[in-house]
Amino acid sequence: MNRRTLLLGTGAALAGSAILRPNAAFAQQATITGAGASFPRPVYDRWGAAARDAIGVNLNYQSIGSGGGINQIRARTVDFGATDAPLTVAQLTEGNLMQFPTLMGSIVLIVNLPGVGDNQLRLTSDLIVDIFLGRLRRWNDPRLVEANRDLRLPNLPVSVAYRADASGTTWGFTNYLARVSNEWRDGPGAGTSIQWPSGQGARGNEGVSNAVRNTPGAIGYAENAYAVVNRLITTQIRNRAGNFVSPVMETFIAAASAADWSVPNMAPDTLDLPGANAWPMTVGTYILLPTNPPAERVEASRNTMRFFDWAFRNGAQIATQLEYIPLPESVTNVIRANWARQVRTPTGGAIWTA
């Protein structure tokens, strides 16, 4: 009991120090606070540091997880929330929120197979589903060998590793599985955490990658940014067009531009898109902004939009450096139009006028 209380206390202390960090020199600057998804945190942090000098908006972002971000913005304790799993139109209307994407990221499969190098293993969606259903038990299964004739697959048991903590990565990955397989959709289903039919859970990207690294014959999924930085062995996947694609920026951008961004909650289907070169597991990460900020929060709401406007114009390089996918310009124009249309002051005026 003590231990948990301590843990919470440490968390609170860390959060507290994050609030205190902006030093007195920036006291005259506008501060906006946000909380939520941990997936885009590296980019938001770098954007925040750059935007402080560029436009005088000081971002205080706490990556408490998507669920926490949704809770916080519903309670209006922050200026914006951030989530990986987008809300539906009904949920947005109910919470008086608008939603827009800021970045995209990709999910990749990571494997530990002696003798198999980076992006050599070729997997089809059927094989992925059967592996994660626990149906393919050994790596030298004829179906795997059939898809990988040029590789010598070892005779090892297949060990599946998944995220045990609820996460946007799991949301994206399980939605992909549910998309490509009716059996998965009606069986385990899709969500930020699900009832996995097989395998072992680990905490966070680092837990999954560690489980994979320690176990010959293991396969798991992770964010691309994490996999690249840690030089994990990834795989090719056959996309909807029937081509085997590798997880590289080119295929990610192909997926981003194939999506239909005009949907009302700005959260288009980005999974398993038809483009010839599109990576099948690409997901957005989203910001939740109140559409009805009270009078004293109007300025913070405007600054939030100024911050992301700046980030869309100038932050693409930072995002790609960190292996995230910036949004196409056509999308950011739609976002600005939605700001102007949806976010209103208490008297009904538009807050975003640029």
Add this chain to the structure above:
Amino acid sequence: MPGGPARYAWIGGRRHAVAALPSLLRKDVVVSDMALGAQSAPGAGGRRRVGSFGDKLFAALCAGSGIFVLLLLGALIVTLFIGALPAFMTYGAAFITSTDWNPVEGRESFGGAVAIFGTVVSSILAIIFAVPVAFGIAYFLTELAPQWLRRPIGTAIELLAAVPSIIYGMWGLFVVVPFVQVYIQIGLGEYIAAIPMVGFLFESRFFAGTSLFTGALVLAVMILPFIAATMRDVFEQVPPVYKESAYGLGATRWEVMGGVVIPYTRISVVGGIMLGLGRALGETMAVTFVIGNANRMPQSLFDPSTTIASIVAMEFPESLAGSLKQSALFALGFLLFVISFIVLAASRWLLRSRLK
């Protein structure tokens, strides 16, 4: 308030005051006594007044601190229970027996059986691993070890108890998990799985090394110091004359342990084990790292499983406020509280004669 000089005056003043003031013979005599000495030292002729504002304030603060603990405990239970109420209302007693844990939107179904099973089994296994070693340590320290070695080993055992659990988690993940995987599961797996009757307990198709067994192993190391320290303390309390009588009758060391020390300390030893069990039940981080976090009923000791503390730590940050999932997590927390409470109460009861 009580300054330096007051303390010097205390002893002398006390006798005087007790004689002079019958009111001090009430049961709050100690508190009044001390405050009284503190108060009146500077006064003329050593006369002391009782019941001044300072006394009452001090007594109230002390009583308040005591009652605060009770209120805090009560508030914890009530908060957990209120949070858990929607889950209990939805599932009733089936919450405890259902193995389903499905957080997917639209088909939510929550049951605590897997987590409860994992918690109880990993803790009991940990006790099974830890008790023989703890007994060995205690026996060595009280009977066999030369005097100069007793203190260093005793201190080392107590230091083990001070290692933060996250360290055990990291050690478990990077040392114990590969060890179990390579040397036990892959090295011995086939042989122990072939043992008749119990072989199925060891037959697993998960080869990652994170399992119920590994969790129990790490837990065993964590609770070892608690059990060993309690056992040492109670062994030391056996009156030497008993042991000497037995030795005088020609008993060996082992016979003295089995015939005198253990029977004399039996209940306290069990109490110490329960204390360790209580700690094992609530352990979070170290177990989360090594148990595999799978919400499926394990078929073997080498299958991944989960514990209540682990599932709450994993799922709570992403559960929406007011959702059934959050309520189910509260319900699990409440059940863990109940289980821990029962175990710790049992341990206090068994240890009652030693804790006086």
